[in-house]
Amino acid sequence: MPLSRESVWSLVHDERAALVADLADLAPEQWAAPSLCGRWTVEEVVAHLTAAASVGPLRWIRSMVGARFDADRHNARRLAEHRGATPAQTLERFRAVVPSTTAPSGHTPAWLGEVVVHAGDVRRPLGIPHAPSVQAATEVARFFASRDFTVAGRTAVAGLRLEAVDGPFATGEGPAVRGDTVALVMAMAGRGAFCDDLEGPGVATLRGRA
Structure with a gap:
């Protein structure tokens, strides 16, 4: 049976918090390491996760229109917006959105998937042995x-x-x-x-x- 929206958001928050903890002691070269997500580095994936937790439906629509419905351009712009001046700042920005329930749409399991998949994108190359529940x-x-x-x-x-x-x-x-x-x-x-x-x-x- 599918979980309630509240239960899914609780899992999202748990997975974000676990990722923050796993990344807290990364060396600079680890932040610059390639992830499993295309051309993005570990730090860029984390900035993308912050963006996903910060952009609601109306802002998402405006961003997509501004990007002429080019999802890659939209993602690049929002990633740049939420990336910090240093990896530590990028992580702090992600830490700040751990309890967020903001998302581009109401498909809550998709946003749980967002953090589960992107956490795997960074943990696997770094050899961090965490798995979601x-x-x-x-x-x-x-x-x-x-x-x-x-x-x-x-x-x-x-x-x-x-x-x-x-x-x-x-x-x-x-x-x-x-x-x-x-x-x-x-x-x-x-x-x-x-x-x-x-x-x-x-x-x-x-x-x-x-």
């Missing part, structure tokens, strides 16, 4: 598998059977893909590196789509 990962997995919204999750899993080995998430019919819920979430979000954590005859197909 199974409850949080399950909520995101169900949302991603049901639609193409912030990520093309439904397209990624079409014709496959996904089964979590650490929780209740399961969906679809076809060649099986099995693993921890967070690895399934990250693979649905297009992070092919996490396919290394999965097994089953459908993994090759999912990796190709990532």
